[in-house]
Amino acid sequence: MAHIDAGKTTTTERILFYTGKSRTVGEVHDGTAAMDWMEQEQERGITITSAATTCFWNDHRINIIDTPGHVDFTIEVERSLRVLDGVVAVFDAVAGVEPQSETVWRQADKYGVPRICFVNKLDRVGADFDRTVDMIVECLGVTPLITQLPIGSEAGFVGLVDLVKNKAIVWKDDTVGAAFHETAIPADLQAKAADYRAKLLSIAVEQDEAATNAYLAGNEPSIDVLKACIRKGTIAGAFVPVLCGSAFKNKGIQQLLDAVVDYLPSPLDVAAKTAVVADAVADDGAPFAALAFKIMTDPFVGSLTFLRIYSGKLTAGSQVLNSVKGQTEQVDRMLQMHANTREDITEAFAGDIVAIASLKATTTGDTLCDPAKPVVLEQMEFPEPVIEVVVEPKTKADQEKMAQALSRLAQEDPSFCVATDEETGQTIIKGMGELHLEIIVDRMKREFKVDANVGAPQVAYRETITKRAEVDYTHKKQIGDADQFARVRLAFEPLAAGAGFKFESKIAADVLANDNVAAIKTGLTSVKENGIIAGFPMIDFKAELIDAAFDANSSVQAFEIASRAAFREGAPKAGPVLLEPVMKVEVVTPEDYMGDVIGDLNSRRGQISGMDQRGNARVVTAAIPLANMFGYVNTLRSMSKGRAQYTMQFDHYEPVPAAIADEVKAKLA
Numbered sequence: 329m330a331h332i333d334a335g336k337t338t339t340t341e342r343i344l345f346y347t348g349k350s351r352t353v354g355e356v357h358d359g360t361a362a363m364d365w366m367e368q369e370q371e372r373g374i375t376i377t378s379a380a381t382t383c384f385w386n387d388h389r390i391n392i393i394d395t396p397g398h399v400d401f402t403i404e405v406e407r408s409l410r411v412l413d414g415v416v417a418v419f420d421a422v423a424g425v426e427p428q429s430e431t432v433w434r435q436a437d438k439y440g441v442p443r444i445c446f447v448n449k450l451d452r453v454g455a456d457f458d459r460t461v462d463m464i465v466e467c468l469g470v471t472p473l474i475t476q477l478p479i480g481s482e483a484g485f486v487g488l489v490d491l492v493k494n495k496a497i498v499w500k501d502d503t504v505g506a507a508f509h510e511t512a513i514p515a516d517l518q519a520k521a522a523d524y525r526a527k528l529l530s531i532a533v534e535q536d537e538a539a540t541n542a543y544l545a546g547n548e549p550s551i552d553v554l555k556a557c558i559r560k561g562t563i564a565g566a567f568v569p570v571l572c573g574s575a576f577k578n579k580g581i582q583q584l585l586d587a588v589v590d591y592l593p594s595p596l597d598v599a600a601k602t603a604v605v606a607d608a609v610a611d612d613g614a615p616f617a618a619l620a621f622k623i624m625t626d627p628f629v630g631s632l633t634f635l636r637i638y639s640g641k642l643t644a645g646s647q648v649l650n651s652v653k654g655q656t657e658q659v660d661r662m663l664q665m666h667a668n669t670r671e672d673i674t675e676a677f678a679g680d681i682v683a684i685a686s687l688k689a690t691t692t693g694d695t696l697c698d699p700a701k702p703v704v705l706e707q708m709e710f711p712e713p714v715i716e717v718v719v720e721p722k723t724k725a726d727q728e729k730m731a732q733a734l735s736r737l738a739q740e741d742p743s744f745c746v747a748t749d750e751e752t753g754q755t756i757i758k759g760m761g762e763l764h765l766e767i768i769v770d771r772m773k774r775e776f777k778v779d780a781n782v783g784a785p786q787v788a789y790r791e792t793i794t795k796r797a798e799v800d801y802t803h804k805k806q807i808g809d810a811d812q813f814a815r816v817r818l819a820f821e822p823l824a825a826g827a828g829f830k831f832e833s834k835i836a837a838d839v840l841a842n843d844n845v846a847a848i849k850t851g852l853t854s855v856k857e858n859g860i861i862a863g864f865p866m867i868d869f870k871a872e873l874i875d876a877a878f879d880a881n882s883s884v885q886a887f888e889i890a891s892r893a894a895f896r897e898g899a900p901k902a903g904p905v906l907l908e909p910v911m912k913v914e915v916v917t918p919e920d921y922m923g924d925v926i927g928d929l930n931s932r933r934g935q936i937s938g939m940d941q942r943g944n945a946r947v948v949t950a951a952i953p954l955a956n957m958f959g960y961v962n963t964l965r966s967m968s969k970g971r972a973q974y975t976m977q978f979d980h981y982e983p984v985p986a987a988i989a990d991e992v993k994a995k996l997a
């Protein structure tokens with residue numbers, strides 16, 4: 329995991345080469361990287377989906393997921409972190425810790441995933457290992473355990489000092505597969521290496537009482553003991569081993585693989601953590617339990633569901649239970665994925681990542697388990713989309729294809745959703761950012777051959793209420809010969825940000841039958857999706873059912889209709905407001921453009937929250953409404969002659985100022 333362009337894919341490609349999975353090394357910049365197999369990934373040189381693959385190193389099997397760095401695809405990182413046992417965080421030694429590295433680091437914190445830091449790109453002009461380590465400490469707040477030091481820098485980067493073995497490792501040249509040899513630490517690095525090694529030993533031995541005592545008595549731990557200490561501390565999160573190299577120049581990759589095997593946990597090491605949520609143990613003999621973390625549309629088999637197996641064994645041809653949906657699923661075909669190629673397998677075990685073809689009901693985050701021993705593994709959280717565009721099929725034939733394509737794409741990607749505008753009947757797609765929706769539309773056109781007109785991206789506003797209001801609504805209507813009757817008294821009340829929607833029935837059980845109460849909830853749940861100000865979903869409020877009445881003409885349909893009408897009548901009295909997504913923006917710019925950048929951010933209703941120095945660049949952070957950030961990439965590029973960069977991510981919702989709310993309403997009217 330890392331910020332965009334830190335070198336994740338390049339590192340992964342080298343790993344596949346050195347572990348013997350690929351005979352040639354794919355390069356990101358010429359579109360031949362095996363892990364970036366989507367056309368859009370190859371054209372743009374970025375990772376969009378997280379590809380899963382398997383390789384072997386030192387008699388260990390390693391399952392790898394290469395995650396995207398761009399913030400629009402954060403969901404891919406989130407779901408990968410949910411199922412991974414260890415992470416290699418890749419840093420660009422020139423840029424250091426960049427905003428998205430910080431974000432994904434916090435995500436890894438959330439799931440408690442042990443990490444190794446790989447300081448990459450040491451061959452680049454301006455590379456600085458020490459500065460990157462300082463930033464790791466400062467920005468990520470971790471204790472680094474420096475296990476390697478670079479030998480030389482920039483074009484002179486030739487190898488590294490392995491502080492664990494206390495040896496230098498030097499490569500013959502920059503080519504793929506170039507031989508390396510162990511040698512004595514160069515004279516000019518000996519003092520520094522001794523210093524760093526002493527630090528390494530003193531931190532590492534703390535993990536083991538016997539090793540500490542021996543060390544204090546003047547006895548250095550053996551390499552095996554030292555490695556065991558590092559492993560223990562890494563898994564416990566006491567420190568993070570820091571390694572270095574240059575993926576592009578083929579240096580440090582084999583040592584990185586050694587570190588993965590030596591220091592990151594095996595499925596057995598994380599059994600305890602899993603057991604807390606699921607009562608599962610990483611034991612092939614235990615009942616089967618797995619988490620579906622990703623669904624991918626596949627041209628050959630329809631859809632592929634990726635599973636991480638936590639315990640037990642899965643056999644092709646068996647039946648498993650989806651314990652979240654309460655449905656049985658048939659596992660006909662099981663595949664081992666290698667980026668874009670696959671291999672049929674018949675058995676998979678605890679710790680494995682496999683893809684299952686054509687499951688019926690399973691969606692991302694569901695648990696599949698042994699029908700005799702049902703468990704539910706901890707589910708995943710998905711972010712709310714902040715941006716939307718209207719898509720219109722060009723012909724009638726495209727209409728159907730588009731609906732199909734969008735539903736397939738939404739199934740793959742929980743951070744993307746499709747909605748229909750109630751009034752205009754238009755199809756709206758919603759996602760995490762401009763790039764996210766651009767890729768979706770591109771895939772719809774190419775993979776599903778749908779011809780469509782695409783509107784300009786719009787902000788995905790929300791609505792909420794600010795005060796309590798009550799409504800007493802009676803639905804009475806004659807339809808044909810039959811009368812309909814339902815009366816509801818509801819109260820609407822604001823809730824704290826992030827609380828979503830809650831429904832509470834305060835009436836006694838004999839006032840209204842349960843299915844009528846359920847119908848009222850159903851009515852409210854659907855009607856709140858089209859708020860009363862400008863049709864945006866209403867969030868963070870509670871609806872209380874205070875009273876209700878029925879007669880011989882009442883039905884669940886009548887109560888559903890009554891609750892919807894009550895919402896439309898009641899919500900306007902509850903001080904409704906329009907909410908807009910406010911983004912956290914970080915701009916990294918040379919000093920010269922600082923004034924222009926700040927002036928421009930201010931003019932976008934931005935609130936500057938920080939200014940910092942990073943290397944010789946300045947960093948400005950600000951909170952800015954998304955509505956004012958469209959096309960910023962071009963403004964910034966021309967303002968800074970292409971030298972400044974920015975990243976942006978959703979921060980919170982805030983009420984839109986009245987004048988701007990009127991504009992939004994006018995535009996939508």
Ligand SMILES: Nc1nc2c(ncn2[C@@H]2O[C@H](COP(=O)(O)OP(=O)(O)OP(=O)(O)O)[C@@H](O)[C@H]2O)c(=O)[nH]1
Pocket residue numbers: 330331332333334335336337338339356357373374375376395396397398448449450451452573574575576577
């Ligand atoms: N000089 C130098 N360039 C590198 C190194 N590693 C990667 N690159 C280059 O940096 C660019 C980005 O590398 P990627 O591997 O695509 O980075 P990434 O982190 O996977 O990027 P995303 O997946 O898009 O987030 C490519 O042009 C690589 O060739 C390195 O060690 N040295």
